Amino acid sequence: MAKRSDSHGRLDDAARAGWLYYVAGRTQDEIAAAMGISRQSAQRLVSLAVAERLIKVRLDHPIAACLELGEGLRAKYGLRQVEVVPSDPAAGSTTVGLAEAGAAEIERWLKRSDPIVLAVGTGRTLKAAVDQLSPMECPQHRIVSLTGNIGPDGSAAYYNVIFSMADAIKSRHFPMPLPVLCSSAEERDTLHDQALVRSTLALGAQADVTFVGIGELGPEGPLCIDGFLAKDEMMTLVEGGAAGEICGWMFDHDGKLLSGSINDRVASVPIPSSDASCVIGLAQGRRKLKAIAAALKGRLINGLITDEATAEQLLRG
Amino acid sequence: MAKRSDSHGRLDDAARAGWLYYVAGRTQDEIAAAMGISRQSAQRLVSLAVAERLIKVRLDHPIAACLELGEGLRAKYGLRQVEVVPSDPAAGSTTVGLAEAGAAEIERWLKRSDPIVLAVGTGRTLKAAVDQLSPMECPQHRIVSLTGNIGPDGSAAYYNVIFSMADAIKSRHFPMPLPVLCSSAEERDTLHDQALVRSTLALGAQADVTFVGIGELGPEGPLCIDGFLAKDEMMTLVEGGAAGEICGWMFDHDGKLLSGSINDRVASVPIPSSDASCVIGLAQGRRKLKAIAAALKGRLINGLITDEATAEQLLRG
DNA sequence: TTTGCTCATGGGCAATTACTCACCTTCACC
């Protein structure tokens, strides 16, 4: 008998057990009884079928591709948190936009009962996400802005998101009463030395989780559009190897922060270390591709929320 | 938040949970943590994904088709036990023949520690199966033959299998010291009235499991080949609506035993009732198709061991 | 024949999963 079982191959039995378990939905006890073996042996056959890749599981849902892409990105860049949303709303019922996905992730953090420090950057994408937040009561948390809220002309910077966030989330908020960009490194240092600013800077440094937008450079990038940088300054930066920016901090194609250049004048809190905390970027679109890839490569962020098409391109590159 | 979750659809969440569970191999606890929900909710989403057929499981093994066919036969004929073996040995490594599969099933019963009565019919297929049995010690069981072992010319009927079985299985065996076919109903009744035969008949009636071959009729059928019936007798039977035989018992296309005809002269033990016990037929091949279908239809058997091609045809018809 | 190795097996136990039961929210209808 043993001889015959062997010649038929253990894999055949594994296939049979796997079929009974996964397709027919029997329990391992039933399989054991049907095959005349012990429950443990049935369990071994089932796990053998899985280990030998006899069992193929497929998910019939548009979101499946997104999850695959997310897993790919997680593996490729060592990310802690990935969310890929479907690109084409018409493709299925899952028209979760980037903004909604970002809001969901923010809410996931805010729902925690233990107090956390949540830091936010700036940008249109992030603003859209924050606008999707549902009202919540979160007295235990603190929310801090990484970027100044004064625009280049002295008015409020529209895409500073912390005030939008304050509308929805009842929590302690800490804006940065600074411009985004100072006129000089000295001015930046002076401003940062104010007591109020120093405490906010310290708070930002200890953020448990940070949500940031990722800005592309070039004359159509947000820094130019919003008037923070003139086009010729921008072109100089790009020619100098800049690939993108987060909270105004410029980085090259390897995700290394540029030394000198305008980074000396950026008033933003330094981007929290992605070794110690979660730094989640929200970005999507072909134009941002190089910036996102660089930020991932340099581990400036360890979490990403993007869309399907962008995820594909990131994995391809 | 609730609103957004709803608009995204519960199915999306179910798909995500199902993917994480089945594809990514996470536990439900991990899924719950990742999705920010309770473990119970994660469990519900996973089972929802299964219930909604979002999760498709496929078995990459030649045996998968056989199992599908077996399930189909089980459903169609209300069978207790089905085994379908691959038809084409070249198709894969699983060249389990009918004989080996039958032997495996017999051994499965004999391996039981509680005492059982196992009855066997006759036929080439069954003989081949019994010849595949490995030696076993089964003092607790009793094995009884349903058919006589004396051929039409007085010699031992070759395809009576109980002696082959006795070679491999150490157990108490009860052959039937009778011809297969008597010359008249009266002779049959007289023979059956012998004390020794009566006890064997009684034993056969209480069989826990019965293995039988299924014979097709016609001039090429085993009854003619082995000389039990002349060709003209056979033709008369076929024209009278006979579709097949089990242990010599003739039945029509609905699986009803024919009254009169040669059934009056059959010396075999009546086929045990398939209501109370397992009656497993071994048969395969296009020529036997009508006989098998009739036996199944009439519930003469409630178990079947056959091959892939035959199973397909049975399901088609 | 003995020794040492590999591997399948079943028992036992901890982790994981499925199910049931109240309770709660939502929504449609009155």
Add this chain to the structure above:
DNA sequence: GGTGAAGGTGAGTAATTGCCCATGAGCAAA
């Protein structure tokens, strides 16, 4: 604004599953 059905939630609990270990069979080398 009340009211009941539908469906979701968490707690508790039973069932199921995964894994470790000791055991013994089979087999090749010494």
